[in-house]
Amino acid sequence: MSPRSIALLALPDVQLLDVAGPLDVFAEANVQSGRAAYGLALVGTEAGPITTSSGRRLLPDLVAPADVAFDTLLVAGAPRIHDAAFGPDLLAWLSRTAARCRRYGSVCSGAFLLGQAGLLDGRRVTTHWAVADKLAARYPQARVEPDAICLFDGKLRTAAGVTAGLDLALALVEEDEGPEIARLVAAQLVMFFKRGGGQMQFSRRGVSAPSGRSALQEVQRWVAAHPAGDHGVDQLAGRAGMSPRHFARLFRAETGLTPAAYVETVRIEAGRRLLETDGIALKQVAGACGFKDADTFRRAFQRRVGTTPAEYRRRQARG
16 A cells, blocks of 8 residues: 655744644654555745744755645644735645645644635634634634634644644544554554643633723723622623613623623633642632632633633643
């Protein structure tokens, strides 16, 4: 059986792990399967070494636009790729090459290049949580799912930020070689076969800086400083010197959130900090963050973060 050809397209300033992580997974699959299951190629966009975001340099095997067919083409991410505009030759090559591949996709912010090539329209797609909103706004025909670690939709395969490239590569190995080989690869690389939860458990976005008119900003600062307080609309409106109805309408118009959604977001972030740093019981964490009981906290936390408080503490807490 011929090796499946895997190409990683790396742009200047590419994040090194977006390239090295998936390549190591495929290379380990060759070892664990006892044969050359994959042939690997690094594709650059210009002649000469590719300088990564860490300053290390990679030598590409090919330079796009190269008239070569691949089984799988993945685009690696780069820190500022979402602000870059790419030339028509590269975009045409990417679109043409993806059409010839059995599957194509991206790691992290590499999805932005796929979007410029028109390869995300009508597809479910994920990317790093920090740029997911930008991806959705720029390519409204794509269905961006910011909590997903990996997504498969037709020929398209996308992964969230950085280390999720290993998860994606492992999922492709499972797709090709079966779960047993994929489990052996995961064991050898000391990684989860299936990572629990979504990427929102890693998000540090929290709530934005106070926004809107000064009275609303003062309310937001008060809530952030006192997450366990009584923050019903009546109380918040009184602090802002407004009627509850006017306050609720104005708050949503100027911050993009309802007062209740803002308060819950603040409380979840406060809960995350306590889970990461303190060993207090979950019931006490819930009370300190303004939730009436541990069960209410657990449900809200799982809805917002994608995992339970206990599992989050196990994965994130230190000491």
